[in-house]
Amino acid sequence: MIETTTNQRKMRLSRAEYKEIVRWTEQLRPTRQCMKMLKERFPNHSQSTLLSIFSLEYQKRTKRTISRHHAPDVIESHYQRYLSKAEAQPTAPVLLELANEVDLSPALMARIILDRYLQDLEGEMPSKSVLNSMLKEPSLIPDQILARNIYQCTINDCCYGPLVDCIKHAIGQEHEVLLCDKLKERNLSFLDENQLRTMGYDKTPDIILEVPIAVEGHIVHWIESKASFGDDHSHRTYLNEQFWSYWNRFGPGLVIYWYGFIGELDCQRDRGILLKDCFPTDIVTLCHATQQDKLQQEPE
Structure with missing residues (x-):
């Protein structure tokens, strides 16, 4: 089940907040008991956000030490x-x-x-x-x-293993379905990843909007769903391996990190990459924009 939170501000962390959590995770092991301790230490953050941060950090730690084992x-x-x-x-x-x-x-x-x-x-x-x-x-x-x-x-184990792989896959799919449902609620026409593959595209975002929208004043042609936390390393990797190639092919887009991200990473808006931690509420469609233009042009 997708975890919901009423405190959306805590999904978007400052780098200082993020580093405080990371420092505390260094003493933890990847067990479910340790995750309870992490939640008790940071009660204002969602458990999904904390687990995602811990998982990312523990994977980095493991890559540094696994060879000796x-x-x-x-x-x-x-x-x-x-x-x-x-x-x-x-x-x-x-x-x-x-x-x-x-x-x-x-x-x-x-x-x-x-x-x-x-x-x-x-x-x-x-x-x-x-x-x-x-x-x-x-x-x-x-x-x-x-x-x-x-x-x-x-x-x-909350970071590795077949059970974790299965859960991550299910959560990823669940958020993609959630994204599609939100788009349908707004009557926005779109193509999903499966449809794009049948059309011959090999590397695509999760969603391409058939009619672009504007979010917070920025044009959006495509949306990528990430059921994880966006830290420096993962976001930089995604930018280089996915997001910029989507931008080159389809134009500016939106990335949703459902479990939050470091706020300072949302610095590419003017270049065409917008970050959010939830489905945007400030959406302007082409239809709305046309109606507003007409109203402005009508004489009083």
Whole structure:
């Protein structure tokens, strides 16, 4: 379900507010218990915004450190520690505890340990399809203690893993449907991404308006929906890989970061990229503009 908030101001954060949240996330692990702590520390921000910020920051942290966890000697150390702990405490969430202890995503730790277990079981490197299917459905794992530990890691990880991937995909689609519903409510004619692909477009925004609109005085030809928070790194990446190419092909457009963004990033309006954290209410259509022009031209 899409989280709603009555305090839209808190979706658009100053860089100082954002940095304060980021500093506090540095001590957290990607577990649902830690997210409760984050919400308690910043009660005026929506949980979706906080989770999105934390997820982005944790992914950056993971990219900096993941290579050391994939070193053969470290993998072996993690695996032997798991085996020892699982034997001593067969009902305890030992793999989840191990992941938190070494500051590694529980889902990524589960992948490493399962991969190592399958090498012993099959005598060779397991295929990605087998590995992925067991991560998605731990009951397929022959070792029931390991299966339970893999499951515990998957459901407790809020940043990585098949469950998170599924949730992110569903939330992304849900917001695209929400955007389409809002456009239909305003009787705005548009083409969605699926329609554009059938027309032969390969790289398109989520929505292209068949008749442009004006939002806060800026012309909008297309709309992109992002079910995430817009931080410096992600926004810069989107600008370079998506938004400017949309601008070159279709003209100026609007990006909706549904979970908020750093306010200082909304600095490209004059160049044709407008940022919002919700569906805009200040919309002027061509029809309205024409009516206003007529009224201004009519003699008193």
